Amino acid sequence: MVQIRLSPDLEAKSKVVRAAMTVDELLARFPEIPHDLRDEPILAGYVNAFGHLLRIAQKPSPCMMRDGGDAPHVFYVKLVNDLAIYGAGLATRDRTLKRLQATLDGYRKQPATFACTLVPRRAPGTPRSGCA
DSSP states (O other): OOOOOOOHHHHHHHHHOOSOOOHHHHHHHOTTSOGGGTTOHHHHHHHHHHHHHHTTOOOOOTTGGGGTOOHHHHHHHHHTHHHHHHHTTSSOHHHHHHHHHHHHHHHHHSTTTHHHHHSOOOOTTOOOOOOO
């Protein structure tokens, strides 16, 4: 089993807030997510399932993703990107909601290890992602 080890600063950030993330908090944190999804039950379930990962998700720059990115960047790409694509008008609402539901279904099959499946494996000692 793969374990995702967060850097001390990210570990601290993820433990600061013990309350569950709300849809409003998600929308405030990521303004690229359209507010017309606010009352969607699928989005509420999504935030309930992934709030702890969404709190540490960070939008990556292109060079961060060159080698797969660090966990916060991967969480953004895997959990927020579909919503941002819909917000940019490049996907339909129905398709976006279906993709969110598919991600939720995958999570429900293996909730304890789902986050580990999002982050690609790296060899020990591999340097962190970044722009040179």
